[in-house]
Amino acid sequence: MISKNEKLKVTPLYDIHKGLNARMVSFAGWEMPVQYTGVIDEHLVVRKTCGLFDVSHMGEIEVSGPNALEAVQSITTNDASLLKNGQVQYTLLCYPSGGAVDDVTLYKFSDTRYMFCVNASNTEKDFKWIKENIKNLADVKDMSSYFGQIAIQGPLSQEVLQNTCNLDLSLIRYYHFQQGNVAGVDAMVSRTGYTGEDGFEIYTQWDNTVKVWEGLSEAGTRFGIKPIGLGARDTLRLEMGFPLYGNELNENITPLEAGLHKFVKLDKPYFIGKNILEKQAKEGLNKRLVGLEMIESGIPRSHYKIFARDRAVGEITSGTMSPSLSKAIGMGYVETQFSSIDTKLSVEIRNKMVMARVIKTPFYKRNMTTKVAN
Amino acid sequence: MEFPKDLRYTKEHEWVRVEGNIVTVGITDYAQDSLGDVVYLELPNDGTGVTKDETFGVVESVKAVSDLYSPISGTVIEINDALVDSPEVINDDPYGDAWMLKVEMNNSSEIKELLTADEYRKYVEEEK
Numbered sequence A: 001m002i003s004k005n006e007k008l009k010v011t012p013l014y015d016i017h018k019g020l021n022a023r024m025v026s027f028a029g030w031e032m033p034v035q036y037t038g039v040i041d042e043h044l045v046v047r048k049t050c051g052l053f054d055v056s057h058m059g060e061i062e063v064s065g066p067n068a069l070e071a072v073q074s075i076t077t078n079d080a081s082l083l084k085n086g087q088v089q090y091t092l093l094c095y096p097s098g099g100a101v102d103d104v105t106l107y108k109f110s111d112t113r114y115m116f117c118v119n120a121s122n123t124e125k126d127f128k129w130i131k132e133n134i135k136n137l138a139d140v141k142d143m144s145s146y147f148g149q150i151a152i153q154g155p156l157s158q159e160v161l162q163n164t165c166n167l168d169l170s171l172i173r174y175y176h177f178q179q180g181n182v183a184g185v186d187a188m189v190s191r192t193g194y195t196g197e198d199g200f201e202i203y204t205q206w207d208n209t210v211k212v213w214e215g216l217s218e219a220g221t222r223f224g225i226k227p228i229g230l231g232a233r234d235t236l237r238l239e240m241g242f243p244l245y246g247n248e249l250n251e252n253i254t255p256l257e258a259g260l261h262k263f264v265k266l267d268k269p270y271f272i273g274k275n276i277l278e279k280q281a282k283e284g285l286n287k288r289l290v291g292l293e294m295i296e297s298g299i300p301r302s303h304y305k306i307f308a309r310d311r312a313v314g315e316i317t318s319g320t321m322s323p324s325l326s327k328a329i330g331m332g333y334v335e336t337q338f339s340s341i342d343t344k345l346s347v348e349i350r351n352k353m354v355m356a357r358v359i360k361t362p363f364y365k366r367n368m369t370t371k372v373a374n
Numbered sequence B: 001m002e003f004p005k006d007l008r009y010t011k012e013h014e015w016v017r018v019e020g021n022i023v024t025v026g027i028t029d030y031a032q033d034s035l036g037d038v039v040y041l042e043l044p045n046d047g048t049g050v051t052k053d054e055t056f057g058v059v060e061s062v063k064a065v066s067d068l069y070s071p072i073s074g075t076v077i078e079i080n081d082a083l084v085d086s087p088e089v090i091n092d093d094p095y096g097d098a099w100m101l102k103v104e105m106n107n108s109s110e111i112k113e114l115l116t117a118d119e120y121r122k123y124v125e126e127e128k
Helices: A014-019 A039-048 A068-075 A120-134 A157-162 A206-223 A230-239 A274-283 B029-035 B081-085 B108-113 B117-127
Strands: A023-027 A030-035 A051-054 A059-064 A087-094 A100-110 A113-118 A139-142 A147-153 A177-182 A185-190 A199-205 A287-294 A305-308 A311-322 A327-335 A344-349 A352-359 B014-019 B022-027 B038-042 B055-061 B065-069 B074-079 B101-105
Touching: A014 A030, A014 A206, A030 A230, A039 A051, A039 A230, A051 A206, A059 A068, A059 A120, A068 A113, A068 A120, A087 A120, A100 A120, A113 A120, A120 A139, A147 A157, A147 A206, A157 A199, A157 A206, A177 A206, A185 A206, A199 A206, A230 A311, A230 A327, A287 A311, A287 A344, A305 A327, A311 A344, B038 B081, B101 B108
Parallel strands: none
Antiparallel strands: A023 A030, A051 A147, A059 A113, A059 A139, A087 A100, A100 A113, A147 A199, A177 A185, A185 A199, A287 A327, A287 A352, A305 A311, A305 A344, A311 A327, A344 A352, B014 B022, B022 B101, B038 B055, B055 B065, B074 B101
16 A cells, blocks of 8 residues: 555556556555556466566666776676677676675667666665766766666567567567667667566657557557566566565675576676675575475465574575465575575474475476466 | 445454354455455364454465454354365455354354444545
8 A cells, every 4th residue: 555645756657557457556666556457367467478567667777988898897796798789688786795786687789888777676776886886987877767668578478569569579589689669669679577488678768658558558459468567577586586686685695695696707807796705606605595385384475584493594585375386485595504405494484383395496487387276 | 345234344354244143254355355366364273262353364465464353252163174275265255155264252242343334334445
């Protein structure tokens, strides 16, 4: 529920959400749709056909100038020099302590122009952090109020989008993007997402966002496209084991503890936080993020304690009843010695110990037979 | 949104149907709608004592955990086992198949303190 004196920002699609009878909630300072028809229904639509997400609340921060690459390299854990024009990279910003400022995607337009897409909850913090640490090496611009953003996600995304886009989408590979035209307006089409399904994230000028939404809704009608709220966005990413900043990541958690080794390039000469991450890589980690499935009945939730025998060894960061798998799953941090696959642990749920097991993530794999809840 | 006339209600969004000294307890249409997709239900065992305004169980949606509060005091004489196995029925039929408990009352005068359908409807409209 939204309290009356809360001043919330709204996206260009606010009236459309209201018209669709979406349930609106306060999220990261924005009034956003959490569900339209129901979380489970929306979740399964994305797994089976395709869904449309308003992600205009996400932040966009541009870094440009002759030394843009050097500037970006100094504040990111992944290696931005590997990017070609039109390519996207998942990367992290860290504090000198190694803790995460944010997890972001990095877009390369040219050698002199890059853009970060950042979590809505972190936009202001990230902008300040990037500006402070890049200093005069490059220009840093907050473009968040310039861009609206819509995600189309699910196996039929390409087919739907192709109906209203001038680009040959079959030529855009995963984690690549192109500039083109969607629903009659200029747009940047990126083959990325946060659901584990094929799909695209479409950036357009703020005032053109409605046109893109309406164009995609119309193109998708015969494919069964539906609008998807933040509720299903969360269950979809959780089934994939994707971290959510504020849950699996924060200033006290390093990317290595979160299992994001692939995105930390310690062979880079320098980036903020590298010393600590190098030390962690060498000496080992005290805690690690694990995926859990419940063996006994109960749903793990954020902040529930995780026990090994009678000792608390960690805490749940996210949990839910998985709509695709119809079983209770969660993620959480545990002391490293309890993090190997198949370790039996307990989750304390309302003063009761409920048995769980460490399993591999992603919990859900594409093309798994989807168990449909009646 | 439905508010059947023959039931009594609480501000915690439970309903009761009174038949002699036995009451049937469930959660309201408004409650199930606010919760969203229900995926988990925890109820007390037969024979458990319940106390007015105290928790007797838990209902969870995909996103949230909510306590269930007993509308009256007494002893649980029957629980809806089928509902624990298929808690999604709470969304489909909150006043029918989704009954949760039958309770033998200790003090039937507690019923008078519960809201009528009209009072509850008014309360819900104000809460929105």
